[in-house]
Amino acid sequence: MKTAVTSRPAYDVRKVREDFPILKTRVRGKPLVYLDNAATTQKPRVVIDAVRTYYESMNANIHRGVHYLSELGTQAYENARLKVARFLNAADPREIVFTRGATEAINLVARSFVAPALRAGDEILITALEHHSNIVPWQILRDEKEAVLRVAPVDDRGDVILEELEKLLSSRTKILSVAHVSNALGTVNPVKAMVDLARRRGVPVLVDGAQAVPHLKVDVRDLGCDFYCFSGHKLYGPTGVGALYGRAERLEAMPPYQGGGDMILSVSFEKTVYNKIPYKFEAGTPNIEGVIGLAPAIDYLGGLGLDAVGAHEHRLLEAATEALGQVKGLRIIGTAREKSAVISFVLDGVHPHDVGTILDQEGIAIRTGHHCAQPLMDRFGVPATARASFALYNTKEEVDTLVDGLRKVSEVFGT
Amino acid sequence: MSDLSDLYQEMILDHYKAPRNFGALPEANRVAHGDNPLCGDKVAVTVKVDGDRIRDIRFKGAGCAISTASASLMTETVKGKTRQEAQELFEKFHKMVTGGGNGGDDLGKLEVFSGVSEFPVRVKCASLAWHTLKAALEGSKETVSTE
Numbered sequence: 001m002k003t004a005v006t007s008r009p010a011y012d013v014r015k016v017r018e019d020f021p022i023l024k025t026r027v028r029g030k031p032l033v034y035l036d037n038a039a040t041t042q043k044p045r046v047v048i049d050a051v052r053t054y055y056e057s058m059n060a061n062i063h064r065g066v067h068y069l070s071e072l073g074t075q076a077y078e079n080a081r082l083k084v085a086r087f088l089n090a091a092d093p094r095e096i097v098f099t100r101g102a103t104e105a106i107n108l109v110a111r112s113f114v115a116p117a118l119r120a121g122d123e124i125l126i127t128a129l130e131h132h133s134n135i136v137p138w139q140i141l142r143d144e145k146e147a148v149l150r151v152a153p154v155d156d157r158g159d160v161i162l163e164e165l166e167k168l169l170s171s172r173t174k175i176l177s178v179a180h181v182s183n184a185l186g187t188v189n190p191v192k193a194m195v196d197l198a199r200r201r202g203v204p205v206l207v208d209g210a211q212a213v214p215h216l217k218v219d220v221r222d223l224g225c226d227f228y229c230f231s232g233h234k235l236y237g238p239t240g241v242g243a244l245y246g247r248a249e250r251l252e253a254m255p256p257y258q259g260g261g262d263m264i265l266s267v268s269f270e271k272t273v274y275n276k277i278p279y280k281f282e283a284g285t286p287n288i289e290g291v292i293g294l295a296p297a298i299d300y301l302g303g304l305g306l307d308a309v310g311a312h313e314h315r316l317l318e319a320a321t322e323a324l325g326q327v328k329g330l331r332i333i334g335t336a337r338e339k340s341a342v343i344s345f346v347l348d349g350v351h352p353h354d355v356g357t358i359l360d361q362e363g364i365a366i367r368t369g370h371h372c373a374q375p376l377m378d379r380f381g382v383p384a385t386a387r388a389s390f391a392l393y394n395t396k397e398e399v400d401t402l403v404d405g406l407r408k409v410s411e412v413f414g415t
Numbered sequence: 416m417s418d419l420s421d422l423y424q425e426m427i428l429d430h431y432k433a434p435r436n437f438g439a440l441p442e443a444n445r446v447a448h449g450d451n452p453l454c455g456d457k458v459a460v461t462v463k464v465d466g467d468r469i470r471d472i473r474f475k476g477a478g479c480a481i482s483t484a485s486a487s488l489m490t491e492t493v494k495g496k497t498r499q500e501a502q503e504l505f506e507k508f509h510k511m512v513t514g515g516g517n518g519g520d521d522l523g524k525l526e527v528f529s530g531v532s533e534f535p536v537r538v539k540c541a542s543l544a545w546h547t548l549k550a551a552l553e554g555s556k557e558t559v560s561t562e
Binding site: 350351352353354357358368369370374383384412413414 | 419422423428432452453454455456457477478479480481534536537540
């Protein structure tokens with residue numbers, strides 16, 4: 001007797017692509033091949049429509065109004081918060097603060113959580129593969145408070161050396177701030193293990209999930225981190241919006257980040273009482289359209305299933321890694337044990353900038369430069385790399401087009 | 416529609432692979448640095464100025480094909496010219512690469528960069544060496560950037 005096999009429907013990338021209007025664009029007479037998703041992602045129609053619908057039928061300032069539109073807008077905004085909480089598996093929506101993005105979230109933690117207790121000689125620990133947004137805020141603090149910035153090294157493959165990270169956790173470490181996934185190398189950090197190492201020593205942890213949430217399931221309670229952040233625009237959502245998850249007890253103990261309206265309960269010139277969390281950290285009228293557009297982005301991803309999306313992207317990564325490995329003179333930078341669908345590479349005798357221009361002529365969008373990770377580029381001895389990063393709407397054919405484009409580069413440069 | 420061959424002409428590729436006047440100039444009396452960190456182009460221009468004339472000029476650095484070739488062709492063109500002539504060449508060159516040239520200016524070999532105006536993103540690469548030269552001749556100490 002045959003057992004019925006329920007097979008999961010195959011990932012239909014053609015159908016997915018139809019949801020993204022911009023993918024029909026032609027660039028320089030050729031179809032757009034958008035491989036710059038680590039920089040920002042394209043938006044599905046449901047997100048674009050949600051933003052338009054908000055302005056067409058719900059627009060009003062939120063939280064303070066007593067009228068109908070304000071109630072609609074507030075509900076939509078708070079529903080989005082609930083959605084983000086579930087997306088990250090936070091215990092409570094009060095633990096979700098909306099920010100402009102991951103960069104602002106990191107600055108918030110630096111200012112409101114770390115700075116108040118930071119003394120001269122105290123330590124901040126990050127890794128060598130961080131994005132500037134997870135370096136500079138700490139440098140600013142370091143210089144202000146005469147603290148020490150420690151950096152856990154990465155090996156030649158692009159993996160953080162855990163033993164070294166452990167050694168750097170000291171009795172004076174006030175925070176470990178680490179990327180979940182490296183935007184420049186694609187390395188997926190073993191953040192759960194890192195959080196464990198830190199927590200055992202009483203060190204709080206901030207995880208920068210900007211490059212992680214579009215590609216893998218994140219459970220902040222399972223991770224055990226104190227803070228987790230991401231940016232909406234990398235998650236198929238609008239720009240100017242992001243979220244910071246913070247454990248309730250942390251957020252409650254922290255002073256505000258920005259002062260203004262909404263983050264207060266009462267104001268007089270003598271005394272102002274701050275609002276409860278998360279509102280304490282949401283001063284002023286927020287990017288309402290952004291938050292409202294973020295909800296359908298999360299739903300869209302959920303509809304496809306992060307497992308299916310991750311598997312699709314992984315197939316693309318494998319195909320691209322193999323194909324690029326055959327290109328003469330091409331060296332892939334970042335060959336960590338576990339990677340997300342990002343490939344950084346250099347081509348002998350050709351500057352990444354020239355690679356980018358030639359690929360652009362073929363309709364291919366990649367990123368060239370230091371990817372806001374200059375220290376990491378220095379570590380790998382390159383001034384810049386070319387980076388192709390894949391998303392849920394990219395195809396195997398696009399990988400082939402990229403390889404053809406690289407062949408053209410070699411032709412032009414006679415390499 | 417602009418063609419790649421408008422930008423990556425043979426002469427440019429030649430000067431990229433084998434840049435002229437590349438290296439140190441021990442007897443230099445003017446030096447300036449240029450850096451476009453967002454692209455990854457760096458150049459250092461060293462000049463031996465004798466009275467009003469550019470006796471010798473070299474450059475060092477690392478960057479894309481456009482910035483390297485531009486530096487190479489620049490040094491070839493300005494060697495032996497007066498500072499005034501070099502300044503005029505800079506202005507004509509800049510006009511050409513930003514699409515303001517009228518084709519009538521005799522820029523000789525430098526005309527190979529006329530295609531850059533079709534690729535606005537690369538204008539800064541082509542002009543980095545020239546801005547750096549200007550800074551060297553003016554005795555400016557600040558690192559130049561065209562970003």
